[in-house]
Amino acid sequence: MFESAELGHKTDKAEYDAAEPELRAQLLDAQFDLLELKSFAVVVLINGIDGAGKGETVNLLNEWMDPRHIHTLAFDSPTTEEAERPFMWRFWRALPPRGRIGILFGNWYTEPIRERVDKISKKADLDQRLDEINRFEAMLAREGVLLIKLWFHLSKDGQRKRLKALEKDPRTRWRVTEQDWRYYEQYDRYRSVAEHTLRHTSSGDAPWMIVDGTDSCFRELFVARTLLEALRRRLDAVAKHWSPRQTAPPLPPAPDERNLLNSLHLRQPLEKKEYSELLEHYQGRLALLTRDEAFRERSLVLVFEGADAAGKGGAIRRVTAALDARLYHIIPIGAPSEEERAQPYLWRFWRHLPRLGKVEIFDRSWYGRVLVERVEGFCSEADWMRAYSEINDFEDQLARAGVVVVKFWLQIGKDEQLARFKEREAEAHKRFKITTEDWRNRERWDDYARAVCDMVDRTSTETSPWVLVEAENKLFARIKVLRAVCERLEAALRS
Amino acid sequence: MFESAELGHKTDKAEYDAAEPELRAQLLDAQFDLLELKSFAVVVLINGIDGAGKGETVNLLNEWMDPRHIHTLAFDSPTTEEAERPFMWRFWRALPPRGRIGILFGNWYTEPIRERVDKISKKADLDQRLDEINRFEAMLAREGVLLIKLWFHLSKDGQRKRLKALEKDPRTRWRVTEQDWRYYEQYDRYRSVAEHTLRHTSSGDAPWMIVDGTDSCFRELFVARTLLEALRRRLDAVAKHWSPRQTAPPLPPAPDERNLLNSLHLRQPLEKKEYSELLEHYQGRLALLTRDEAFRERSLVLVFEGADAAGKGGAIRRVTAALDARLYHIIPIGAPSEEERAQPYLWRFWRHLPRLGKVEIFDRSWYGRVLVERVEGFCSEADWMRAYSEINDFEDQLARAGVVVVKFWLQIGKDEQLARFKEREAEAHKRFKITTEDWRNRERWDDYARAVCDMVDRTSTETSPWVLVEAENKLFARIKVLRAVCERLEAALRS
Structure with missing residues (x-):
């Protein structure tokens, strides 16, 4: 050499x-x-x-x-x-x-x-x-x-x-x-x-x-x-219009109609009374866990993804209600800023990684690459295909640095989404306005479903598995999210 | 209470x-x-x-x-x-x-x-x-x-x-x-x-x-x-179109034509041979100063402002040639980024402040507020009027934190600028292209001169005085800059 x-x-x-x-x-x-x-x-x-x-x-x-x-x-x-x-x-x-x-x-x-x-x-x-x-x-x-x-x-x-x-x-x-x-x-x-x-x-x-x-x-x-x-x-x-993008082989279509999402029973039972008890229980547990001595040497990253109107915001609020506001930040991920566009794709997420003892909550995340960017064609197939392994590498690094990563996909059915859209429109409340983009995403329902299934298949790893959340009953969804956070964190702090 | x-x-x-x-x-x-x-x-x-x-x-x-x-x-x-x-x-x-x-x-x-x-x-x-x-x-x-x-x-x-x-x-x-x-x-x-x-x-x-x-x-x-x-x-x-801007009284015009800039003798003698000796001397001195034990508890901020084509870039390079590249950064200040525009004016400069033992060189700076923004009307009179005291406060804070601030204004005459513009155009070298903006700034020569004089009067303080550099002879200008950096730094390290 x-x-x-x-x-x-x-x-x-x-x-x-x-x-x-x-x-x-x-x-x-x-x-x-x-x-x-x-x-x-x-x-x-x-x-x-x-x-x-x-x-x-x-x-x-x-x-x-x-x-x-x-x-x-x-x-x-x-x-x-x-x-x-x-x-x-x-x-x-x-x-x-x-x-x-x-x-x-x-x-x-x-x-x-x-x-x-x-x-x-x-x-x-x-x-x-x-x-x-x-x-x-x-x-x-x-x-x-x-x-x-x-x-x-x-x-x-x-x-x-x-x-x-x-x-x-x-x-x-x-x-x-x-x-x-x-x-x-x-x-x-x-x-x-x-x-x-x-x-x-x-x-x-x-x-x-x-x-x-x-x-x-x-x-x-x-x-x-x-x-x-x-x-x-x-x-x-x-x-000469060079591009670093390589061609990647397309993912094979599934030979039947059955997939991860349509196998879920989206409306899970949970009554208001039991919900209140469970909510108090898990919020209390989470509060204790984040005050645990051991947590000072760890940190927590929560990723929320889901269909429009699936209730991400509500679920996040039930988590943060259990946390001291000094401990966490929520990062809403929208279009990247000019400074972010001048950097490699994952740069904008790296910049928000939490310090020890802190919680960073991503409302949408790096998975945008293999969801909206894939479906809308904002990046090439080669780009989103390579993103799976890049994301796995990223999350591996987090795990090895002691960061506990919990990822949620909140799913509702197409009919339930329509009902929620209409409800929001009827409320005529600007905070919940339904944009043309929401309606457009809806037309791409099947494409998104395909993208979600591929995402879960390719990025649900031992260190950071996806939690699929049946979200038609919001009460059930919130408890499932809270429980998963508690269990993952508890396991990590004990290890 | x-x-x-x-x-x-x-x-x-x-x-x-x-x-x-x-x-x-x-x-x-x-x-x-x-x-x-x-x-x-x-x-x-x-x-x-x-x-x-x-x-x-x-x-x-x-x-x-x-x-x-x-x-x-x-x-x-x-x-x-x-x-x-x-x-x-x-x-x-x-x-x-x-x-x-x-x-x-x-x-x-x-x-x-x-x-x-x-x-x-x-x-x-x-x-x-x-x-x-x-x-x-x-x-x-x-x-x-x-x-x-x-x-x-x-x-x-x-x-x-x-x-x-x-x-x-x-x-x-x-x-x-x-x-x-x-x-x-x-x-x-x-x-x-x-x-x-x-x-x-x-x-x-x-x-x-x-x-x-x-x-x-x-x-x-x-x-x-x-x-x-x-x-x-x-x-x-x-x-209702509220604006935080207050009206400020305009600065009084000077009763005669004499000002800080036209009182300078812009073409100062210095021969190539003496220049080479002085250059070696001051670069050596600066190299030693930045390696001094005492510098590990200080930091250095250099500000370069000046007329177009006055030779800021050349002067900066003579300074950096004396520094270990690991010690310094140069921050070229152009239009602010989107993230910077969403913050108070000085935020984009605060984010670049050096750590101890480091040198940060601003090629144009926060003084843009009272120079280009004032002359071009990019901000209101009240905004640039208040900027003087805001800048003084900013530099005071730097001084108290042990940061040595040295500010240079490089001045050439209007004829010399025209000659340099033409020379650059003749070279037809893209790195030195003269933009329409340069020609437009030139038309505003007197407005800029006024702004520069006000700036020096209002922001040359005991802790961070302006160094006016007669820059028609580039050799002289570079030595004056280097000498000033050495002297200011030396005084600070000894104190």
Whole structure:
């Protein structure tokens, strides 16, 4: 893997000086085109051996291009806000919007590699994380993000020489720390873990580029040309109406009429009196659970999806009535904002993840991708097809970070929906106005049913199963929701 | 101040039950209108005596209204990210966008009152903070934010009884902590500090509403009606094209032609050779300063403003070339995003404030309010007139939080600008394209000059003075900028 980077590459100063002006002008041009087009974001990952010129390269890129449109981020130990959320939260936070370049110095590779070198993690742990990284990067690529992964390499002898040289010069002495020498001692092990990592994460979408860090002239020209070529190639492709969307095979239609939704008995019995008792019981239980010591190390994400007029709002209110208002937020998901549209699809949900001890309630959610966006054709089939696994990955990460995710689909029949629409119209109460969109969705009833069934099949996992709620009797539905929240939370706090 | 709240108000249950349904419906209606109109945000402050029903009220508001459009925030001890920024940063972060209600439980009053009660601060300190709060709230009011300030009161005896009652009930026992009793011991002192605070911060824009917390029926109706009336009154006013803008007296024209800008000698001598030496010198100095131990407890904000083509970009690049790319960000300020437009004017700048040890460079800035927005009439005269003192308050807060602010105005003459425009057009290089806007700004040359002079006069303060940069010789301008950054930073780190 590192063979080419140990050939002793060298560029002499004269050649460098001759190439530099043109290269800078071209890079700046490409950056400007990127900014004008705003059709994709660029993420540059900076990794590799200490002393191989990572910092110098980052500074160089900021000098050669227009630094106003570059966002450079270095990741040290997580802040409290970061530490209380899933590992990837800080990186999602750092993603540049379309049109801009993000340079991530220290990133999702740093910790997995370091932990394996230090034997904090096992090989299987590393491999699992690399798998996750592959899926994450594939998602970025399909969202149109141009990912450029640079690995800065030095031979063992090269690293020693480099550290010595830095130590000798009074202007750079401060840069060599004891830790650098400690890491140097681990060179062979580091190299082997790195090689493994690189081999498993070099994909067609985002291959690693190995940079020989020995000679600064060579290194600078190499990085600049690599970046320029990647940028230029993508810009040309965009000019030719390139799209990151792949075709996906359509889902097969079910051979009979029977599906998850029409197998439900939508009107379940529950009388007012029993309802009141159960309501008090479960609300009390939920109140206690969220005040439990153990909950301070967990958090809760509730997802409410359902047919129009199925009673999501009412169910949410019965849950929040049991919670201290200081603990929860409700995020109503409508059309994305301008800042959200400039980011990968899941970004707008990542930004709302709760801190420890808090509850975040999504009134509609990331499942919009495989529901309304699928049915209305707002995204391509390939986009919503890949969304299933992206969503599963997302929820897996939440689960592993201690977030309890409970997802509800509230279902009513077509006749019941019509009755509720008419009732709302008759009330003539503006809060419940029925829009033309509601009527239009209704015409797509069967398409939605199909989408819902596929969604449940593909995203009901062991860690975050869907709870299908028979919602024609609102009282029953509310209790079923509350009970599920209590049971899932209780199980999690006990585990 | 608290006399009315100690009269022993009481509402009997029957009266409460009779009033509740209608009140809830009206509140929900008002909230819906707010959401539809999206013309202002509502901020509800919850303060007062422990045990007086603050928490219950917050929960009640979330229950009576649609909690999906309410954002409730409680502020505990600051997170690391919050602690590394000015005191008000966490509250700016929490402001609701137009159309929504933010309930701030614990807010900018909590700490000043507490510190005075605990004698951590002196009376003069408290008064200074109350002045700042008054200015902050006046700014919110003029940005159209509807501010509702609720103070929950109990008499000393009432507080004791309430705490006892909570302790007696097994369901609420957990809520009474040792700290509550310790605070109770301080009742008289707390009351006196609170009275002083309330008296000094009850303004026409945002008066305090004292809530007698003794009887829950009374309290709930009182709060709900207070909120409803405030909401309804503002909604009605908006329907009648209400605007928070006040008229402000126009600035007097200068009696002669002499001004700050035309008194500058715009073309200052500096030869290439001397420039190179000075550049190396100051860049080296700046590099050392930002690596200084002392800088880890400070941060740096640079503001670049100037005439079109005055060379802001070039000057910025000479600064960033001296910095480690991991330390700084450049924020180019253009038109605000949708999320930014839904917030008070300064919100978009608060969100970019640097953490400790970091540098944030604004390429154009909050001064747009008193420059382009003033000249182009994008905001009313009253808006840009009040902006001067709002900006001074903002920069004061930065200074007190240890942020070093250095502001540059780069000036060139009208002829020089024309020459640069033509040069750029001749280069035909798209990165430097001259837009129709540039030509239009040029026609407004005198208006801009007037605006710049007013800006410097009104916002050049001891803590953050303007540096006027004669920029016709770019070499001179860049050195002047670098030198000023070094000197200001050096002075700050030594102090």
